[in-house]
Amino acid sequence: GENVEQHPSTLSVQEGDSAVIKCTYSDSASNYFPWYKQELGKGPQLIIDIRSNVGEKKDQRIAVTLNKTAKHFSLHITETQPEDSAVYFCATPLYGGSQGNLIFGKGTKLSVKP
C-alpha cells in the first residue's frame, strides 16, 4: 500500500515570507495529490489539488508542484499572512490511482508571525 512522508512537522515564518511543505509518496500509480488546511477545532479544508498530468498548479498565493519521477509534491505559500497559520496535510489515494480513500501525511504546523 501507499506510504506518505511529510516534512517539516513544524514551520515558523515571518509574515510576508514564503513557506514550503514537502511530501513524498511510495506508490508510483498515484495520480491525485490534494492539500488540506486544518484550523483548530475544524475539519480539513481542501485548498488545492493536482493531478499527475500537470507539474504545477497555482491559485493566487498557493501553488503545488509535482515531481512524479522523484515521487514528491510540495505546497508553496507566498506572501504569508497570519491567517495562514494552521496545520497543513498532504494526501494521496490509499491504493494508488486517482481517487478514493486517502492516506494523509502527519501534518505540518505552520505559524506565521506578524
Place this chain on the structure above:
Amino acid sequence: NAGVMQNPRHLVRRRGQEARLRCSPMKGHSHVYWYRQLPEEGLKFMVYLQKENIIDESGMPKERFSAEFPKEGPSILRIQQVVRGDSAAYFCASSLQGPGGNQPQHFGDGTRLSIL
C-alpha cells in the same frame, strides 16, 4: 450550510457505553468516508460507504465498530463498549463520485469523542 454536517460536535461517554456519530453528506453526494484523527496526527481512513453499501472497511477495527449509510438519513458510525483508546476526533467526508471519479472529498468539522 451546504457542507458536510456532523453531529454531535462533542460527545462524552463512559467506558463500556455506546457512541453514535452522525454524518450528513453534502447535497447530492452519495459517497461517504470516515476517518479518525488522534492528537498531533494525520487522519487515518476507516471506512468508505455508498448508499446502503459498505465498499471498503479495511481501516475499521473488526470488533466494536460498525458503519452504515441507509437509503434515507445520515451515515452512522457506531462504537460499542467504548474504551479510553477510542478517544479521538472522527471526521466524515463526502464526494460526488467514488474511486475512479474526478471529484475531491469534502470534510465536516468532526465529532470529538472523549471517553471517561
